[in-house]
Amino acid sequence: TAPELIRNFSIIAHIDHGKSTLADRMLQLTGVVDQRQMRAQYLDRMDIERERGITIKSQAVRMPWEEEGVTYALNMIDTPGHVDFTYEVSRSLAACEGAVLLVDAAQGIEAQTLANLYLAMENELTIIPVLNKIDLPAAQPEKYAEELAKLIGCEPEDCLKVSGKTGMGVDALLAQIVKQVPAPVGDPNAPARAMIFDSVYDTYRGVVTYVRVIDGMLHPRERITLMSTKTQHELLEIGVSSPEPVPTKGLGVGEVGYLITGVKDVRQSKVGDTVTNYAKPATEALEGYREPLPMVFSGLYPIDGSDYGPLREALDKLKLSDAALVYEPESSVALGFGFRCGFLGLLHLEIVRERLEREFNLDLISTAPNVVYEVTMDDNTQITVTNPSEFPGGKINEVREPIVKATMLAPAEFIGAIMELCQERRGSLRGMDYLSEDRVEMRYTLPLAEIVFDFFDQLKSRTRGYASLDYDPDGDQVANLVKVDILLQGEPVDAFSTIVHADKAYSYGVMMTGKLRKLIPRQQFEVPIQAAIGARIIARENISAIRKDVLAKCYGGDISRKRKLLERQKEGKKRMKMVGRVEVPQEAFIAALSSD
Numbered sequence: 001t002a003p004e005l006i007r008n009f010s011i012i013a014h015i016d017h018g019k020s021t022l023a024d025r026m027l028q029l030t031g032v033v034d035q036r037q038m039r040a041q042y043l044d045r046m047d048i049e050r051e052r053g054i055t056i057k058s059q060a061v062r063m064p065w066e067e068e069g070v071t072y073a074l075n076m077i078d079t080p081g082h083v084d085f086t087y088e089v090s091r092s093l094a095a096c097e098g099a100v101l102l103v104d105a106a107q108g109i110e111a112q113t114l115a116n117l118y119l120a121m122e123n124e125l126t127i128i129p130v131l132n133k134i135d136l137p138a139a140q141p142e143k144y145a146e147e148l149a150k151l152i153g154c155e156p157e158d159c160l161k162v163s164g165k166t167g168m169g170v171d172a173l174l175a176q177i178v179k180q181v182p183a184p185v186g187d188p189n190a191p192a193r194a195m196i197f198d199s200v201y202d203t204y205r206g207v208v209t210y211v212r213v214i215d216g217m218l219h220p221r222e223r224i225t226l227m228s229t230k231t232q233h234e235l236l237e238i239g240v241s242s243p244e245p246v247p248t249k250g251l252g253v254g255e256v257g258y259l260i261t262g263v264k265d266v267r268q269s270k271v272g273d274t275v276t277n278y279a280k281p282a283t284e285a286l287e288g289y290r291e292p293l294p295m296v297f298s299g300l301y302p303i304d305g306s307d308y309g310p311l312r313e314a315l316d317k318l319k320l321s322d323a324a325l326v327y328e329p330e331s332s333v334a335l336g337f338g339f340r341c342g343f344l345g346l347l348h349l350e351i352v353r354e355r356l357e358r359e360f361n362l363d364l365i366s367t368a369p370n371v372v373y374e375v376t377m378d379d380n381t382q383i384t385v386t387n388p389s390e391f392p393g394g395k396i397n398e399v400r401e402p403i404v405k406a407t408m409l410a411p412a413e414f415i416g417a418i419m420e421l422c423q424e425r426r427g428s429l430r431g432m433d434y435l436s437e438d439r440v441e442m443r444y445t446l447p448l449a450e451i452v453f454d455f456f457d458q459l460k461s462r463t464r465g466y467a468s469l470d471y472d473p474d475g476d477q478v479a480n481l482v483k484v485d486i487l488l489q490g491e492p493v494d495a496f497s498t499i500v501h502a503d504k505a506y507s508y509g510v511m512m513t514g515k516l517r518k519l520i521p522r523q524q525f526e527v528p529i530q531a532a533i534g535a536r537i538i539a540r541e542n543i544s545a546i547r548k549d550v551l552a553k554c555y556g557g558d559i560s561r562k563r564k565l566l567e568r569q570k571e572g573k574k575r576m577k578m579v580g581r582v583e584v585p586q587e588a589f590i591a592a593l594s595s596d
């Protein structure tokens with residue numbers, strides 16, 4: 001297709017504002033998915049996406065659309081809305097010239113509306129403002145058209161009004177996409193340069209690489225070079241998703257499509273890399289993307305120790321399609337052998353864990369999540385801590401923790417509640433703006449560790465669900481952080497070590513020792529449970545001794561009953577972990593780690 005007839009666009013919005021539903025209507029209206037095949041959120045293909053009703057992976061689809069007798073090729077890229085997956089959004093946007101900015105007409109602008117708009121502006125995209133869900137009785141399209149117009153600097157009349165549910169206004173939107181989004185520009189005669197914006201592992205087809213061609217042309221059967229690694233591959237298949245894969249004879253300037261090269265691992269076909277011809281290579285690679293950095297770490301352990309091998313295999317497989325997941329083996333006194341894994345955020349952690357349990361049939365326990373700390377010792381050595389139990393003792397000069405710039409949007413009546421919450425979480429206010437008379441945008445700097453845990457739930461409950469949140473990494477800061485260890489009879493239990501702000505150390509110690517006292521059965525001797533910072537004990541509980549004589553319960557001489565009891569006791573022992581002299585059932589560790 002000639003570049004003049006191509007339009008590449010993304011749909012961006014706050015979560016639940018209706019991107020996937022609008023995409024469905026476009027698929028139907030352009031005829032690429034017929035009535036019979038249609039199902040809601042068609043492009044959300046993973047089971048977990050469908051069940052949770054959220055989009056995790058971006059999707060690119062090519063759709064034909066006729067305007068005044070001319071047939072255009074529209075490439076639509078549906079993106080996830082959750083903050084953990086912002087890196088997916090920014091990748092998709094770099095492959096487009098335009099963005100449909102969708103706003104729920106019953107909700108108005110939310111935190112991720114802004115975040116995504118700013119990303120689109122950074123990529124210099126043409127923005128088409130659209131109010132969605134106008135079929136809802138609670139919709140206030142006029143009010144929010146004004147908010148939206150003020151935000152992007154257009155007239156309220158320029159905001160289109162659609163319903164992704166009923167399809168109202170969707171054809172007019174497609175017409176505006178053709179009219180307003182610029183056609184891609186590139187040099188068709190230059191050596192090929194195509195940007196990899198996604199790479200997925202498909203059980204049947206292997207690694208499928210999604211590209212947007214900037215210059216030149218790619219053909220099936222030719223050899224290509226991946227510019228960052230200088231590796232060569234043969235293009236076994238090249239095509240477009242419509243939305244099923246359709247092989248083509250080539251991809252030219254401005255086109256979006258997929259490549260299959262026989263590469264085995266998505267890491268070899270790296271997102272952000274440039275594909276060029278082997279015979280006539282480009283000299284300069286395209287500007288790549290920021291690599292996604294893991295923000296949150298947690299230990300993943302199989303509940304049944306013999307599942308360690310299968311867990312490793314499952315992680316290897318998952319990594320094929322999730323380049324943002326990192327992991328390395330670790331072991332724990334309490335939990336045995338497992339892996340320390342890095343995630344983009346808590347939702348990413350939850351999704352990975354759920355996929356491991358579901359798709360690979362594993363029972364897992366995850367340790368309390370933590371962020372990454374940079375510790376500088378007095379002798380200037382630097383230590384990066386991803387596991388709290390590895391936090392150094394000895395002379396520490398300073399500890400740095402990651403911070404984020406957070407943006408919260410809410411009705412003005414909740415300003416006080418939000419300030420209070422941010423105060424409790426060591427936040428500092430950076431600024432505040434009124435978007436309209438009754439809606440404010442509040443900007444805070446907050447430690448990542450304070451925001452990743454239950455911050456969002458707290459924000460929602462303190463604002464009756466009205467506030468929305470978005471955040472971006474913003475470097476790090478020095479903080480007064482300490483490691484709290486939990487000791488059983490003087491022995492530290494690694495899985496319970498945590499790094500907290502000095503002000504919160506005491507309450508963590510009291511909470512954890514209290515929890516363990518209830519969970520650990522009495523032993524033949526007294527067992528002290530202590531919380532300590534270094535050598536200083538900050539909390540203590542005691543489990544008093546008992547004489548555990550099971551046979552004493554059996555009156556008379558019922559031998560078989562005695563044997564059964566002894567056997568049951570032996571069974572129980574197998575799942576016991578020894579911490580020093582103390583026997584602890586693994587269930588106690590698991591219960592103590594699960595948040596309640």
Ligand code: GDP
Pocket residue numbers: 013014015016017018019020021022041053054055081132133134135136162163164165166
């Ligand atoms: P996404 O998170 O932006 O992809 O949003 P979805 O497309 O998954 O939609 C979120 C929810 O809003 C779903 O329950 C949809 O059925 C609903 N929804 C989406 N568009 C409309 C619309 O135009 N009208 C109404 N009434 N509901 C809609």
Ligand code: MG
Pocket residue numbers: 019020021053054055079080
């Ligand atoms: Mg969606």
